[in-house]
Amino acid sequence: MIRIRTKLLIYFATTLLLMMALFYFHGQSNQQVTNLYNENIDHLFLLNEMTKSTNQAFQALQIYAHEPLPDNLSSYEEERHYLEALQQEFAAIETVGIPKKNVLNLMATFLEQTQKTVDGRQNQDIPQYSLYLVEAETTADYIHEKIRDLINMELNTYQDLSLLMDEKVESTKKMGHAIIIAVILLSMLFAIWFSNGITRTINKLTWAAQEISKGKYTVQDVVVPRRDELYFLTDTFNEMKQNIIESMNEIEEKARLKHLLKEMELRSLQNQINPHFLFNTLNTISKTAYIEDAERTSDLIASVSALLRYNIGNLDRDTTLKDEVDIVNEYFFIQNTRFGGRVEFIQNIDSTCLSKPIPCLTLQPIVENAFVHGIENIAKGAKIELIIYERGETIYLEVSDNGVGMDQQTIERLLDPKKEEGTPPSKKGSGHSTGIGLINVINRLRLFDKHSKVSIDSEPGKGTRIRIQLQK
Numbered sequence: 001m002i003r004i005r006t007k008l009l010i011y012f013a014t015t016l017l018l019m020m021a022l023f024y025f026h027g028q029s030n031q032q033v034t035n036l037y038n039e040n041i042d043h044l045f046l047l048n049e050m051t052k053s054t055n056q057a058f059q060a061l062q063i064y065a066h067e068p069l070p071d072n073l074s075s076y077e078e079e080r081h082y083l084e085a086l087q088q089e090f091a092a093i094e095t096v097g098i099p100k101k102n103v104l105n106l107m108a109t110f111l112e113q114t115q116k117t118v119d120g121r122q123n124q125d126i127p128q129y130s131l132y133l134v135e136a137e138t139t140a141d142y143i144h145e146k147i148r149d150l151i152n153m154e155l156n157t158y159q160d161l162s163l164l165m166d167e168k169v170e171s172t173k174k175m176g177h178a179i180i181i182a183v184i185l186l187s188m189l190f191a192i193w194f195s196n197g198i199t200r201t202i203n204k205l206t207w208a209a210q211e212i213s214k215g216k217y218t219v220q221d222v223v224v225p226r227r228d229e230l231y232f233l234t235d236t237f238n239e240m241k242q243n244i245i246e247s248m249n250e251i252e253e254k255a256r257l258k259h260l261l262k263e264m265e266l267r268s269l270q271n272q273i274n275p276h277f278l279f280n281t282l283n284t285i286s287k288t289a290y291i292e293d294a295e296r297t298s299d300l301i302a303s304v305s306a307l308l309r310y311n312i313g314n315l316d317r318d319t320t321l322k323d324e325v326d327i328v329n330e331y332f333f334i335q336n337t338r339f340g341g342r343v344e345f346i347q348n349i350d351s352t353c354l355s356k357p358i359p360c361l362t363l364q365p366i367v368e369n370a371f372v373h374g375i376e377n378i379a380k381g382a383k384i385e386l387i388i389y390e391r392g393e394t395i396y397l398e399v400s401d402n403g404v405g406m407d408q409q410t411i412e413r414l415l416d417p418k419k420e421e422g423t424p425p426s427k428k429g430s431g432h433s434t435g436i437g438l439i440n441v442i443n444r445l446r447l448f449d450k451h452s453k454v455s456i457d458s459e460p461g462k463g464t465r466i467r468i469q470l471q472k
Contacts (some may be wrong), residue, residue: 015183022179025172026424044151046090050103051147053083054110058140080114083107094124099150101354106146110139134434205237205319209264212241250450257447260440306417319386321397322354324363326388328398331364335371339382342374346385352393356470359448362441367397369438374403374464393472400465405458414456438466 060076087107089102112135120129147365200235205220211219221238225229367384375382387398445452451471458464 006178007116015187018179022176025176032175035240043093044154045150045155046086046093047147050083050086050090051106053079053086053439054140054143056108057083057110057114058136061117061133061136065129066116072363073118076114076118080111084111099146099153102382103143103146103150106139106143110136110143113139133291167195170410186457201234208237209243212244230321254447257443260443318357319360319464321356321358321363322397324361325349325354325386325388328362329368332369332384336339342380343382347387349386349388350390353390356472357397357469359441359444362445362468363397366438369463370399370401370403374401374405378403389472395470395472397468397470398465400463402463405460405462405464406456407460411458413455415442415454 037211057076057079060072060079065077087104091104093100113132117129117132117136120126120132153374201224208219209221221241222234224234296427336343336345352366363386367386370384375384382402384399385402387396387400389396442454445454447466449470453469454462455469457467
């Protein structure tokens with residue numbers, strides 16, 4: 001992913017590097033011209049200084065020849081040493097050619113002649129120092145002439161080089177102007193491309209937001225090809241749109257479930273005729289049967305009373321798996337008495353799961369559904385099994401029977417509430433004791449915990465297994 005800030009930094013860094021390279025190249029070119037100019041000027045200064053130093057050395061020699069005093073000798077020695085230093089500096093210059101060799105040879109001859117002049121003067125050999133003094137003067141004139149020729153030659157060479165350097169400077173200027181124009185054009189193209197990429201995405205988001213504000217939630221997702229901040233913005237916008245759609249569907253589903261719940265409560269109330277009176281009457285009958293030593297009848301009436309007590313109340317109330325298992329046991333005792341022991345009820349329950357909250361009347365209607373629609377017409381070998389266990393962070397509730405089973409169309413109708421809406425009331429399943437069918441149980445479970453899952457595994461003639469998954 002390349003962020004917008006990174007793109008801008010890369011653009012500015014590239015532009016800055018190009019400008020720096022341009023300035024560096026231009027500076028290097030100017031430096032070359034300056035170095036060449038300084039080199040030639042220094043060379044000319046050196047040649048001029050050699051001429052001047054030769055004259056001064058000869059003048060100091062003349063003064064010493066006429067007045068051989070220590071101070072005059074010291075002045076000559078200083079001029080000689082300075083001239084020798086200039087000679088060495090000139091010899092170190094990286095140039096070759098006959099003019100340079102001639103100047104060096106003449107200077108060596110001049111220094112030799114001046115030294116012999118000094119030696120002759122100190123030895124009072126007048127013919128010797130007079131001869132060498134004249135020769136030194138002649139050599140100094142040759143040195144002046146050769147250096148003048150060398151200076152003229154250097155000036156001619158410098159003039160040619162100067163023309164070449166002027167052309168190079170002009171070429172560098174043109175190249176610099178071309179680079180600046182290219183950078184400006186590229187900057188304009190980048191600005192247009194970059195701004196279009198941003199505004200195009202913002203326009204798409206604006207249009208999609210306007211459509212959503214009008215209630216049109218089926219607009220297509222905004223797609224951005226480049227992975228930058230706008231990509232994440234559009235991705236978040238698409239997720240927000242999807243969440244709005246899911247929230248609206250969830251609200252509609254909850255409204256439908258609440259309507260269904262109210263309908264079932266009303267139906268339950270319609271089916272209940274003075275439940276408190278009936279409950280008190282059953283308690284009285286149970287006590288009477290117990291006094292008359294009809295204990296089984298008393299237990300049966302007590303189970304009916306417990307079942308009635310559990311059914312009285314608001315279906316919205318929550319309970320625990322323990323209470324649900326207890327009421328299933330009461331219901332099975334009643335049904336076992338009814339069927340005369342021809343139905344086997346098997347329980348395999350993990351006690352650590354019984355504290356899990358669950359909607360009221362969840363297990364008992366499922367077990368009742370197994371009796372009513374599964375094994376009621378089986379004469380022998382009927383079996384219902386209740387299993388409760390946990391795996392990881394999930395609690396599983398399974399109710400299975402070996403009854404008549406159901407086809408796939410019935411399974412889909414039970415699991416899909418929208419398919420159930422068009423079913424006539426006479427076709428909707430409901431229990432004998434509660435008036436609550438399997439569909440109502442599934443809907444209330446989804447309303448209680450949207451992460452809950454219900455699955456039905458059944459085939460005609462092969463029994464049915466209903467599994468409920470709850471998060472711990």
